[in-house]
Amino acid sequence: MNLPVISVRNLHMRYGHNEVLKGIDMEVESGGIIGYIGPNGAGKSTTIKILTGIINDFEGDATVLGMDIRRDALEVKKRIGYIPENAAVYEVLTPMEFLGFVGRLHGIPRTAVESKSHDLLSLFGLAEKADHRMNSFSKGMKQKVLLISGLLHNPDIIFLDEPLSGLDANAVILVKEILGQLKKAGKTIFYSSHLMDVVEKISDRIILIHHGAIIADGTFDTLKEQAHTGSLENVFTQLTGSGEQESRAGAFVDVMKN
Amino acid sequence: MEKLLLHILRLMKPLLGIGGSDFDQMMVIVETKLLMDKRRVYMNWRNSQQKEGRNQMSRVLLFYFVIGILMGSSLYVLDNFLTVMVFMHAYFLFMMAMTLITDFSSVLLDTTDNLIIFSRPVSSKAVFMARMVHILIYLLQFTIAIGAGGWIFAFLKYGMVSGFVFLSTSILTVLLAVFLTYFLYLGIFRFSNEQRVKDIVTYFQIGMTIFFTLGFQLFPRMINMVDIRHAVEFRGWAFVLPPVWMSLTNEAFLNRNFDSLHVWMICISVIVPLLSFRILNRFLAPLFVRKLSILQNDRSSLIGRTDKGLGEEQSHGSISTGSRSTISSLFSSLVCKGFVEGASFETTWMMTSRDKGFRMQFYPGLAYILMFFLVFVLKGKGDIMANWHDLPGTQNFLWLIYLPMMTISSGITLISFNEHFNASWIFHSSPLSSPGSIIAGAAKSIFFKYFIPVYMIMCALCLFIWGTEVVDDLVFGFFCNGLCYTFFVNVSDHYLPFSRQPNVRQQSGRFAKAMIQLMVVSLLVGVHYLLIGRSILLLALAPVMAIIMLYFIHRIQTLPWSAIKI
Structure with missing residues (x-):
């Protein structure tokens, strides 16, 4: 019997007057890949920022690895990895410098970080770029560096915010493969995306979020069965890109012809 | 340069009231931030051909130092102490505020920190201290670069006491400049989205460039044109201006003149900057962080509505078309x-x-x-x-x-x-x-x-x-x-x-x-x-x-x- 590694109850979050999360409840057990899926602006990133202890002015309860994220943020952060979206890195640094910085924040000695970073960069095909500043990097290259920065300290739970955006096809396969291997090693992977087809193959469980609330939860197949009921249908088709999109595409071509 | 600073920091460890792993983490952050400062492209220096390896920051500092010496020499050459002091303090206030607005803005407005550092097991104390120390180092470097010229000449011509008083009023002026900068930014945040904020910063940068170009050409001529030897007389509104308080304070110590006007000015010169700095720490800085996070969220929701990433420029552009088009x-x-x-x-x-x-x-x-x-x-x-x-x-x-x-x-x-x-x-x-x-x-x-x-x-x-x-x-x-x-x-x-x-x-x-x-x-x-x-x-x-x-x-x-x- 696995204990829940993530447990969230009645989670609310607002920026100013804008309520981003409207009561999220979920429990995630150890091991496996969880796809956290929703359209842009649904509240995916905010949830992840709360679970990783970046935002703490939320309402409700959230525990990660059995610890209250507000009270024991430091302990939680030691055992989780976070890969932010939009390739947020210090671009004036080189990958080695950046990874060295992150590694030392985790208390890993400099030499250990260096050899580890170097090996991981080589595996991603970035060995030659290891000492170039990242402001000349493509989004995919920065994303690779970020992936490494989130995994350097061998975390138990890995939070990824849109990790595949901007990666080339080969890198996407590599990342998916890495996620599969991490799962085998007993890690929990919590993974956000606005595209269903990216995650359906590798996710053990999919949580659909829309307008700050969870609207469906289960395996891809259960979700597909449920998809014809109520509000879910709309969101589901939007995310899988079938159904309604077809008529939109038709309309698009019609307008174009005029 | 930054090796020396880091070493001094290590020596100051007992004074900082922060120990153990917190201190190590703080040092790591400060070290990285200083490295990044060195590499940042300084906005006012864009036109010159740059190579990556160059240390941008030390060039800027050197430039300010040379200008500072030119300005400071007026203290030596001209005999009207009070006028020159007003002039020097105004220059100091202006330069500090402009530097903070144009160059340091990228540090103040940077929210990448939130994603990169806050997701790591770093205590908030270490982050706070790192930010504090980083800002102080930045201010220290620029204060010295801008002010050193003036101080040297003040010490040389008017002796120890006046030199130290000038040094102190300079530092008080820096505090005021920091306060004004924060205040200005909060004002800007109130009315605008992130794109606007960057636009406004750009206009300050343009203003700064104009100031230097014009200053170089006009300043030597102005010295001849305006009869600077006459004493300035302060009336009414002049007492609102910080450089006036500061220079009267300096004059009080130079002439040992402690009548009620001068004592008042000394009090204001000391109390206002310190008080404003306290307000800054207590109220403005937290408010600043909150506004910034709202601004940031506005941006992501804006992007969210259009195509992710690609739509950014466009969506901001569409706000401001208006009458121009x-x-x-x-x-x-x-x-x-x-x-x-x-x-x-x-x-x-x-x-x-x-x-x-x-x-x-x-x-x-x-x-x-x-x-x-x-x-x-x-x-x-x-x-x-x-x-x-x-x-x-x-x-x-x-x-x-x-x-x-x-x-x-x-x-x-x-x-x-x-x-x-x-x-x-x-x-x-x-x-x-x-x-x-x-x-x-x-x-x-x-x-x-x-x-x-x-x-x-x-x-x-x-x-x-x-x-x-x-x-x-x-x-x-x-x-x-x-x-x-x-x-x-x-x-x-x-x-x-x-x-x-x-x-x-x-x-x-x-x-x-x-x-x-x-x-x-x-x-x-x-x-x-x-x-x-x-x-x-x-x-x-x-x-x-x-x-x-x-x-x-x-x-x-x-x-x-x-x-x-x-």
Whole structure:
């Protein structure tokens, strides 16, 4: 019997007057890949920022690895990895410098970080770029560096915010493969995306979020069965890109012809 | 440099009240931040060719230090202590605030920290201390660079006590500058989204560049023009200004004069900065962080609504179209021939307002008009007022008529540069028979957007000074300018607008072209000079100029693809 590694109850979050999360409840057990899926602006990133202890002015309860994220943020952060979206890195640094910085924040000695970073960069095909500043990097290259920065300290739970955006096809396969291997090693992977087809193959469980609330939860197949009921249908088709999109595409071509 | 600073920090460990792993983490963050400071591109230094490896920061510091020595020498040379002190403190306050706004803004407004550092097991104390120490180091470096020159001369001429007092009031001024900067930013946040904030910062940067360009040219002249030896007298409103408090404090200690006015000033000089710093720490800084996170969230929701990432620029742009686009479309329908030229006209109009690279390079040039005006029109001996009164008797209006073109024509070249030069594929993939209409549209856009308003101002100024008898000169001058402009467009290398990578090495042959341009302008100005006072001839020649101008425009419009450089 696995204990829940993530447990969230009645989670609310607002920026100013804008309520981003409207009561999220979920429990995630150890091991496996969880796809956290929703359209842009649904509240995916905010949830992840709360679970990783970046935002703490939320309402409700959230525990990660059995610890209250507000009270024991430091302990939680030691055992989780976070890969932010939009390739947020210090671009004036080189990958080695950046990874060295992150590694030392985790208390890993400099030499250990260096050899580890170097090996991981080589595996991603970035060995030659290891000492170039990242402001000349493509989004995919920065994303690779970020992936490494989130995994350097061998975390138990890995939070990824849109990790595949901007990666080339080969890198996407590599990342998916890495996620599969991490799962085998007993890690929990919590993974956000606005595209269903990216995650359906590798996710053990999919949580659909829309307008700050969870609207469906289960395996891809259960979700597909449920998809014809109520509000879910709309969101589901939007995310899988079938159904309604077809008529939109038709309309698009019609307008174009005029 | 930063090795030394880090070493000093390590020595100060017991004083910081932070120990163990927190301290180590703080050091790691500070070390990285200092490394990043060194590599940051300093906005006011963009034009100079840069290599990656150079330490930007130390160059800026050195530059400030040299200027500081020049400023400080006035303390030594001039005997009016109080005046010079006001001047020095005002300079200090201005420089500190400007540096903070233009260069340090990237640090203050940076929210990448939240994602990169807060997701790591770093205590909030370590992060807070790291930020604090980083800002203090930054302030310390710039305080020394800006102030050292003045302090040296103060110590040399007025002795230890005055030196130390000046040092202290300088530091108090820095505190005020920090407070003002935060205050200003909070004001900006109130009304705007993140894009606007960056825009406003850009205008401050332009202002800073103008200040330096003008300052270099005008400052030495001003020393002669303004009689600085007379004592300043403070009345009423002057006591609101911090430099006045500070300099009166300095004077009090210099002359051992502690009457009630001076004691008051000493109290205010000490209390106000300290109090404002306390307010900053207690209220403004937390508020600042909160506003920033809301601003950040606004941005992500804005992106969320359009296509992720790609839509960013667009969605912000769509907010601020407004009246500008209607003006440009009105003009384009009046002066452009065909769809393509009109489209190029309107796009150039919009891009020149929004593209930072263009604004940073073009707008300071406009300040040169003002500078040349002051230098040429008001040159001569004696004071400014006398020169001003003598103006109607001179023929200096020729300067006013022909100065604007010299700087505005630089827009022809500048318009071809853009950070997103890759997007110029659009011109090449479009079925255009004559790319000339694109160049003509862009050139017309600059002419109407920048030259016409500036020329109108010049006309108003001329009419104000010389009266209606220069109307014929203004009419003739207008067509002459138009002729020059279209001639420049014809002889310059033809690049499509926004199609070149910025900072690439300039082609050779520019000097020769500049000489030709200068000769043509001199020739036209010469002709104009000879014709001054002969209204009939001036008015008769104006249409001739207009016809040549139209011919030049036609030549641009019909440029073939083979004439376009890539």
